[in-house]
Amino acid sequence: xxxxxxxxxxxxxxxxxxxxxxxxxxxxxxxxxxxxxxxxxxxxxxxxxxxxxxxxxxxxxxxxxxxxxxxxxxxxxxxxxxxxxxxxxxxxxxxxxxxxxxxxxxxxxxxxxxxxxxxxxxxxxxxxxxxxxxxxxxxxxxxxxxxxxxxxxxxxxxxxxxxxxxxxxxxxxxxxxxxxxxxxxxxxxxxxxxxxxxxxxxxxxxxxxxxxxxxxxxxxxxxxxxxxxxxxxxxxxxxxxxxxxxxxxxxxxxxxxxxxxxxxxxxxxxxxxxxxxxxxxxxxxxxxxxxxxxxxxxxxxxxxxxxxxxxxxxxxxxxxxxxxxxxxxxxxxxxxxxxxxxxxxxxxxxxxxxxxxxxxxxxxxxxxxxxxxxxxxxxxxxxxxxxxxxxxxxxxxxxxxxxxxxxxxxxxxxxxxxxxxxxxxxxxxxxxxxxxxxxxxxxxxxxxxxxxxxxxxxxxxxxxxxxxxxxxxxxxxxxxxxxxxxxxxxxxxxxxxxxxxxxxxxxxxxxxxxxxxxxxxxxxxxxxxxxxxxxxxxxxxxxxxxxxxxxxxxxxxxxxxxxxxxxxxxxxxxxxxxxxxxxxxxxxxxxxxxxxxxxxxxxxxxxxxxxxxxxxxxxxxxxxxxxxxxxxxxxxxxxxxxxxxxxxxxxxxxxxxxxxxxxxxxxxxxxxxxxxxxxxxxxxxxxxxxxxxxxxxxxxxxxxx
Numbered sequence: 001x002x003x004x005x006x007x008x009x010x011x012x013x014x015x016x017x018x019x020x021x022x023x024x025x026x027x028x029x030x031x032x033x034x035x036x037x038x039x040x041x042x043x044x045x046x047x048x049x050x051x052x053x054x055x056x057x058x059x060x061x062x063x064x065x066x067x068x069x070x071x072x073x074x075x076x077x078x079x080x081x082x083x084x085x086x087x088x089x090x091x092x093x094x095x096x097x098x099x100x101x102x103x104x105x106x107x108x109x110x111x112x113x114x115x116x117x118x119x120x121x122x123x124x125x126x127x128x129x130x131x132x133x134x135x136x137x138x139x140x141x142x143x144x145x146x147x148x149x150x151x152x153x154x155x156x157x158x159x160x161x162x163x164x165x166x167x168x169x170x171x172x173x174x175x176x177x178x179x180x181x182x183x184x185x186x187x188x189x190x191x192x193x194x195x196x197x198x199x200x201x202x203x204x205x206x207x208x209x210x211x212x213x214x215x216x217x218x219x220x221x222x223x224x225x226x227x228x229x230x231x232x233x234x235x236x237x238x239x240x241x242x243x244x245x246x247x248x249x250x251x252x253x254x255x256x257x258x259x260x261x262x263x264x265x266x267x268x269x270x271x272x273x274x275x276x277x278x279x280x281x282x283x284x285x286x287x288x289x290x291x292x293x294x295x296x297x298x299x300x301x302x303x304x305x306x307x308x309x310x311x312x313x314x315x316x317x318x319x320x321x322x323x324x325x326x327x328x329x330x331x332x333x334x335x336x337x338x339x340x341x342x343x344x345x346x347x348x349x350x351x352x353x354x355x356x357x358x359x360x361x362x363x364x365x366x367x368x369x370x371x372x373x374x375x376x377x378x379x380x381x382x383x384x385x386x387x388x389x390x391x392x393x394x395x396x397x398x399x400x401x402x403x404x405x406x407x408x409x410x411x412x413x414x415x416x417x418x419x420x421x422x423x424x425x426x427x428x429x430x431x432x433x434x435x436x437x438x439x440x441x442x443x444x445x446x447x448x449x450x451x452x453x454x455x456x457x458x459x460x461x462x463x464x465x466x467x468x469x470x471x472x473x474x475x476x477x478x479x480x481x482x483x484x485x486x487x488x489x490x491x492x493x494x495x496x497x498x499x500x501x502x503x504x505x506x507x508x509x510x511x512x513x514x515x516x517x518x519x520x521x522x523x524x525x526x527x528x529x530x531x532x533x534x535x536x537x538x539x540x541x542x543x544x545x546x547x548x549x550x551x552x553x554x555x556x557x558x559x560x561x562x563x564x565x566x567x568x569x570x571x572x573x574x575x576x577x578x579x580x581x582x583x584x585x586x587x588x589x590x591x592x593x594x595x596x597x598x599x600x601x602x603x604x605x606x607x608x609x610x611x612x613x614x615x616x617x618x619x620x621x622x623x624x625x626x627x628x629x630x631x632x633x634x635x636x637x638x639x640x641x642x643x644x645x646x647x648x649x650x651x652x653x654x655x656x657x658x659x660x661x662x663x664x665x666x667x668x669x670x671x672x673x674x675x676x677x678x679x680x681x682x683x684x685x686x687x688x689x690x691x692x693x694x695x696x697x698x699x700x701x702x703x704x705x
Contacts, residue, residue, distance in 0.1 A: 002125060002197035005187055006052030008042040008059050009210060026245050026282075028154065028182055028189075034063065035244040037594045038209040038281045040182075045190045045198060069279045071593045072705050073110075073218045073239045076276035083246050083275040089257050089521045091330040092268030097233030101224025105308055108221065109300040110670040110704060111293050113241070114214035114286060114581045115597075117605050120170025122180050122211060123201035126191045134161045135191060139184055142172045142412050143452035147181045148444045154185040155192055159444075162188075166442040169414035173577070174285030176414075177452050178247055179211040205598040213587070214286035215240040215252055216705055219297035224268075229309045229316035233268035234301060236260060238294065241705050242275040243282035249275045252285070254386060256294030258516070258525050261330045263340050263378040264298065264320040269330045279593055280705060285454065287577060288640045291381060296582075296644045296671065299377055303648055307655070307665045313648070314353065314376050318344070321378060332522035337380070339623050340531035343555045344378045347533035350618060351376065351553035356537060364656045369542045372550070373652030375645045376535040381638035382526030383456050384514060390451045391511025391527065393461025397426065397469035399503040403490035405430060407469075408440040410450025411462035416636055417566035418458050422466045424562055425629065429470035432489055456634030459562070460527070461509055463629035469507025476501050512627075528627045530638045531557040531620075534575070536612070536645035540653045543686075545679030547650055549579065551614035554642060559625035559633035571617050571639045578643020579606045583650070583673045588702035596702060647673050657682045670704070 030041045041061065046052035070079060098104060124139035133155075141147045144164040152159045164184075169176060187200040202210065217240050224233040238256050242249035253273040260271045306316040321344065322337035329335065348354075353376060360372045384391050395409035407426060413419045419439040427434045440446070451461060480492055480499070487495065496503060516523035534554045540547045554575065558567045584604050588596040597603040625631045650673045655665045661684060669681055680687060 002199040003045045003047065003190065003194060004049045004052050005190060005198055005200040006044045006046070006049070006056040007040050007206065007210070008044065008056050009038050009040050009206070026182070028186055033066065036279050036281045037592070039244070040186070040210065043186050043190065045194060069593070071278050071280050071589060072703055073216065073241050073276050076241070076278050077239065081277045083242055083250065083277050085250060087254055087257055087273040087518055088271065089260070089331055090270040091521065092233070094233045094235050094268045094270045097268035098224040101232045102226045103308065104222065104224050105304060106222045107304055109219050109297050111217045111296060112670070112672055112704065113216040113283065113587050114585050115208055115587060115603055116171070116173045116175035116213050116286060117603070118169070118171025118173060118175060121202045121204055121207040122176065122183055124180065124184050124187055125197060125199045126184070126187045127197040128191050128195055132161060133157050135188060137162070137164045137184055137188065139164050139166060139180060140169050140176055141166055141180045141184070142169065142174070142176045142414065142454060144412070144442055144444050145448070145450045146177070146452065147184045150181040150185050151188045155188060163443065163445045166412050169412060172412070172414040172453070173287045174289065174454060175211060175213065177285050177454060179284060208598045208603070209595050210281060212243060212281040212283050214581070215242065215249060215283040215290070215293070217256065217293040217297070219300070221297065221301055223301050223305060225305045225309070227309065229305055229311050229319050231264070231266050231301070231305060231320055234266050234298070235270045236297060238271065238273045238297070240273070240275050240293070241278055241280065241283060243278060243280045245282040246275070247282040247284045249283060251387070252290035254516070255290035258331060258382060258386065259291045259294035260298055262295050262298050263322055263337065263380040264302070265322045265327065266320065278705070280589070287574070288637045289455065291637060292578070292581065292641045292644070295379070295641050299644060299648065303651065304666065312357070314348070317378065331516055331525055333524045333526065335529055339557045339620060340378055340380055343531050343533040343557055343620055346618065346620065347376060347535050347553060347555040350555065350616065351535035353535055360537070368660070370539060371542060371653040371656045372537060372539045373649040373654070373656065374535065374537045375648035375652055376533065377645055377648070379532040379534070379638055379641060381530045381641070383530055383634040384460070384511065384527035385451070385455050385457060386514055386516055386525040388512070388514040391457065391461065391514060392451055393465040393509040393511070394447045394450060395462060395465040395469050395507040396446050397466065397473060397505050397507060399473060399493055401494055401497055403432070403436060403493050405432060405437040406440055407437065407466060408443060408446040409462045409466060410442065410447040411458045412442050412453040414453065416458065416570060417563060418453065418462055420566060421459050421562050422462055425463050425466050426470050429467060429474060456530070456636040456638065457527070458636070459632070460628045460634055461511060463562070464509035465507040467507065467629055468509060469505045472505040472507065473503065528625060528633070530633045530635060532638060532642070534642035534645045536649050538646055538649040538653060540650060540678055540682070542657050542682040542684070545675035545677070547583070547678060549610060549612040549646055552612045552645070553616045554639070555618045555620060556635065556639070557620040557623045557633065558635050559623050559628065560631035561619060562630055562632045564619060567619065567635050568617050570635045572615065574637070574639030575642045576606050576611055578640040579610055579646060580643070581640065582643040582647040582671050584610065586672055586674055589705050590701070591699060591703055647671055650678060654678060654681045
């Protein structure tokens with residue numbers, strides 16, 4: 001029976017043992033200073049989980065307070081506490097454009113964070129092999145090669161003696177790229193010290209406390225626009241809460257900046273990104289990786305401009321869309337918006353948008369305490385890693401004498417269907433039934449130095465590598481196929497074996513070189529773009545703040561889909577996760593920086609009742625993508641952003657209630673749109689009955705970090 005690890009973490013005040021991530025070291029155990037509540041101080045190894053937990057509870061720690069401590073973005077701005085580097089992108093001349101604009105608008109939008117809440121928490125089993133310091137780890141990781149590397153550095157052992165195995169994950173969403181490597185290094189150290197197998201699995205509360213999630217963002221903008229809603233210039237500053245260490249926050253901020261234009265041709269555009277350093281657990285990758293935050297803030301700009309102009313929001317969005325056959329993004333990457341415009345127009349048509357707007361007006365005119373709203377947004381989402389060296393994939397394809405095929409690749413199966421698509425690709429090239437092909441676990445001993453399964457690039461990289469390996473095998477078999485036309489597949493394989501033809505091949509995909517010159521504000525940051533559009537309708541209860549998601553229509557450009565069922569599932573799943581991000585999931589921290597929402601009893605994720613009864617997903621027909629395997633497109637991350645249509649539809653419904661009460665259509669409203677926020681935004685005689693006395697300073701029970 002393996003030993004069990006229990007962690008000792010900082011529970012009171014925030015106040016080689018390091019892993020390295022792009023030259024940013026992180027402590028595995030706090031040595032001198034505790035910099036967040038939840039930082040790991042030590043680990044206890046025991047025979048059973050209960051023993052380990054009892055022992056951890058006996059540890060007493062004395063803290064000496066450090067000052068100042070702060071947790072929110074606003075406090076970090078006040079203390080000028082930022083990580084380097086600070087990023088900037090600029091197109092045109094923003095200041096000159098402001099002078100030519102008919103109107104100037106300034107505002108801000110806050111977006112809260114999000115917990116991954118994967119079904120399977122972070123966990124691993126580390127096993128010593130008994131000789132030459134060899135070790136095997138069965139680990140829930142999206143990036144087995146990085147886990148291998150961190151364990152090797154921690155123990156001072158070469159990577160060739162450490163083998164990481166990943167069969168599948170019970171959900172990942174970006175949360176099992178970085179954090180699991182630290183836990184693996186700690187468990188491996190316990191194995192190294194004891195000579196015994198060690199199992200480490202976090203309980204839900206500890207997982208949420210230690211590993212953190214999606215970064216909260218604050219966007220402050222100044223925009224110049226014309227009377228018809230055309231935007232001439234926008235100047236946006238993005239602040240993210242990075243927590244106590246940098247982790248992947250700088251790359252998350254870069255992605256937010258690279259998506260700040262969405263599908264809009266704003267001739268003069270400037271974006272600045274600053275990652276705030278606070279005394280919270282460090283935030284990390286999450287599905288979308290900064291994209292949803294960057295996209296949502298520019299959508300908020302379009303929404304507010306429409307309100308100020310007194311125009312329908314879809315009209316303002318339409319007038320600002322990229323529509324030329326060839327366009328350049330704000331970072332000077334060439335692309336064609338043709339399929340994005342098709343998605344937009346098809347979504348307007350399939351959702352019956354114009355007719356439903358009239359129906360909503362009638363509903364709102366006849367209902368005082370219930371209001372409906374509708375919103376439609378386009379999407380342009382970059383696929384692949386902006387750090388070009390990650391755009392690669394490898395696979396090992398073996399054919400056995402009985403005709404069966406075994407594939408091992410560098411991707412991680414976590415429910416997205418990467419193994420299914422890899423089997424389909426191999427079956428298509430080798431011309432054998434899918435039932436004859438088996439995908440082995442992800443293993444660093446079979447496919448070394450693999451890139452993480454992230455950035456919606458897994459199938460692109462792995463699929464091309466599998467295709468390359470299978471094509472190499474078919475080239476070797478081609479002379480036999482021509483010579484023995486009557487042979488079955490198994491007979492061909494046996495004949496190849498007898499003629500000493502290798503039946504094993506390595507496939508490799510060298511992806512595009514992507515990079516951004518941040519000094520010049522230019523570069524091809526992405527392999528290609530996935531396009532889409534989404535329309536959602538909601539109904540709010542002005543008295544309780546509750547809301548119902550009535551209907552959602554999505555049109556998605558997935559190129560030529562390898563597996564439409566999987567792609568539709570990805571779109572639906574991403575959208576439902578977006579429902580949580582924009583309307584339900586709220587992380588509450590105490591004023592002392594302690595995470596209060598730890599577990600399903602305090603942190604609510606979308607349930608079946610939150611999914612719109614009418615959820616229609618349409619894949620764009622006759623779409624092409626010459627860049628990826630069989631003209632398909634990556635689809636994992638983009639749909640999360642579509643949850644914002646619910647947010648803006650709720651805002652539209654609140655505006656209807658406020659107009660009826662003689663109040664302004666413009667009002668502060670932050671994400672997620674929880675029942676409390678909806679109720680208080682629908683100002684009425686009840687909300688004014690007990691105004692807060694500003695002279696009385698009431699300490700809040702929770703803070704927006």
